[in-house]
Amino acid sequence: MDKIIKQFLAEVNQRNQNEPEFMQAVTEVAETVIPYIVKKDIYYGQNILLRMVEPERVVSFRVAWINDKEEIEVNRGYRIEMNSAIGPYKGGLRFHPSVNLSILKFLAFEQIFKNSLTTLPMGGGKGGSDFDPKGKTDTEVMRFCQSFMTELFRHIGPNRDIPAGDIGVGSREIGYLFGQYKRLKNEFTGVLTGKGISWGGSLIRPEATGYGVVYFIQKMLEHQGEGFKGKKVVISGSGNVAQYAAEKVIQLGGTVLTLSDSSGYIYDKAGIDQEKLSHIMELKNKRRARVNVYLKKYPKAEFFQNSKPWEVACDIAIPCATQNELEEKDADLLIKNNCRCVGEGANMPSSPGAINRFTMHKILYAPGKASNAGGVAVSGLEMAQNSLRYNWTREEVDDKLKSIMGDIHQSCLDYGKEKNYVNYVKGANIAGFVKVADAMLAQGVV
Numbered sequence: 443m444d445k446i447i448k449q450f451l452a453e454v455n456q457r458n459q460n461e462p463e464f465m466q467a468v469t470e471v472a473e474t475v476i477p478y479i480v481k482k483d484i485y486y487g488q489n490i491l492l493r494m495v496e497p498e499r500v501v502s503f504r505v506a507w508i509n510d511k512e513e514i515e516v517n518r519g520y521r522i523e524m525n526s527a528i529g530p531y532k533g534g535l536r537f538h539p540s541v542n543l544s545i546l547k548f549l550a551f552e553q554i555f556k557n558s559l560t561t562l563p564m565g566g567g568k569g570g571s572d573f574d575p576k577g578k579t580d581t582e583v584m585r586f587c588q589s590f591m592t593e594l595f596r597h598i599g600p601n602r603d604i605p606a607g608d609i610g611v612g613s614r615e616i617g618y619l620f621g622q623y624k625r626l627k628n629e630f631t632g633v634l635t636g637k638g639i640s641w642g643g644s645l646i647r648p649e650a651t652g653y654g655v656v657y658f659i660q661k662m663l664e665h666q667g668e669g670f671k672g673k674k675v676v677i678s679g680s681g682n683v684a685q686y687a688a689e690k691v692i693q694l695g696g697t698v699l700t701l702s703d704s705s706g707y708i709y710d711k712a713g714i715d716q717e718k719l720s721h722i723m724e725l726k727n728k729r730r731a732r733v734n735v736y737l738k739k740y741p742k743a744e745f746f747q748n749s750k751p752w753e754v755a756c757d758i759a760i761p762c763a764t765q766n767e768l769e770e771k772d773a774d775l776l777i778k779n780n781c782r783c784v785g786e787g788a789n790m791p792s793s794p795g796a797i798n799r800f801t802m803h804k805i806l807y808a809p810g811k812a813s814n815a816g817g818v819a820v821s822g823l824e825m826a827q828n829s830l831r832y833n834w835t836r837e838e839v840d841d842k843l844k845s846i847m848g849d850i851h852q853s854c855l856d857y858g859k860e861k862n863y864v865n866y867v868k869g870a871n872i873a874g875f876v877k878v879a880d881a882m883l884a885q886g887v888v
């Protein structure tokens with residue numbers, strides 16, 4: 443078996459050199475899915491995984507725009523259309539200086555499995571730019587978004603490819619992108635998700651990823667006869683996913699001890715309650731400040747510069763910032779401090795070494811493609827509402843989100859249950875794979 447996996451990875455690596463994040467995502471899937479394929483006559487010999495790792499289409503384009511000093515800036519834009527076997531391409535846009543082909547391909551690849559797990563008809567895609575929104579004025583961000591969409595619009599559409607937000611792309615950016623698409627196409631359609639409520643957005647979409655990850659963790663805990671009440675929770679990030687993960691943990695009776703950004707983390711021993719969290723939301727979403735500004739209002743909290751929150755003792759860890767933010771040494775610290783559960787809000791935040799540690803120590807560990815699927819799931823619900831030209835209530839969307847997260851948890855159990863342990867990585871990868879593979883087989887070699 444090891445030989446088959448090695449051969450497969452060598453072939454993929456040959457064609458995708460210098461793409462470490464993409465190879466990391468492919469390796470994790472290959473190690474869990476190939477042993478399953480080999481046992482199933484319908485999949486074996488069909489080169490399905492080899493087809494899945496090859497994007498259906500990759501678009502890369504120049505984004506030239508003019509900053510407030512009237513200087514010309516040039517960025518690179520991308521859209522990876524990875525797989526459309528079960529629905530139109532669907533996935534977010536990331537604006538961050540680190541964005542490159544490898545990172546977007548890993549995200550687009552993960553998105554295939556995640557979208558399949560949601561049970562909704564969405565294929566996998568991802569895009570973005572190496573543009574850095576930090577320190578830019580609103581008008582600069584608007585001009586960049588308009589230039590970006592002036593190329594992207596010809597590749598997307600409500601039945602073709604439906605982008606949304608990710609790191610650096612929130613409601614402000616989605617607004618500017620939507621405005622430019624509408625102007626260019628002279629059409630009001632659901633071509634993006636994460637839209638504002640008054641112009642086709644869905645209630646609960648801003649909350650969905652964060653709430654969803656906590657609903658998923660709740661399911662994992664319930665499966666062990668436990669719950670959130672009284673649990674100490676460490677969260678990284680302080681953006682969209684982290685904020686609403688924190689809100690839901692607080693609502694369920696857990697204590698949120700930390701939040702972070704790329705400058706370091708804040709540790710509030712007394713717990714970050716709803717009032718303190720509202721202050722963080724104001725700081726981050728309106729004032730776009732660094733997380734340590736929190737200490738001005740809450741001086742009893744501490745700030746640890748250039749450090750990660752995994753050194754704080756906790757029962758549950760929820761990484762919600764970025765890929766590979768939780769490494770093997772961090773996993774060792776968490777385990778040493780008796781952390782029992784890790785649920786990923788971010789995409790691929792745990793390094794392969796960290797995941798090994800979690801599995802070895804039988805930590806309840808949920809990979810992002812299962813536990814953060816709530817965001818894209820509610821994007822799918824936004825698309826459904828746009829097609830119906832109708833809006834569901836908060837309660838309706840939240841109930842659907844809860845039930846989707848419960849179904850994903852069940853799929854992970856169906857395919858990932860081992861003796862005395864649930865291997866959520868294996869469960870999520872195989873469950874996500876089966877639906878897409880069946881659709882690809884039915885549609886022939888295309």
Ligand code: NDP
Pocket residue numbers: 607608609610611612651679680681682683684702703704705762763764765787788789814815817818
């Ligand atoms: P935001 O831009 O709202 O927030 C990102 C947060 O992560 C910020 O606190 C940011 O800090 C921090 N961060 C980003 N990059 C780095 C880095 N290289 N090092 C340290 N900290 C970093 O993004 P989201 O909350 O939307 O996304 C967070 C994660 O969740 C990402 O992995 C994303 O792919 C994933 N995700 C998002 C979904 C969504 O619907 N938005 C859905 C599913 C997954 P700083 O401001 O200092 O950069």
Ligand code: 2IT
Pocket residue numbers: 532533534535556604605606607608635789814815817818819821
């Ligand atoms: O990683 C993700 O799932 C997202 N950024 C959300 C994608 C979406 O289309 O809502």
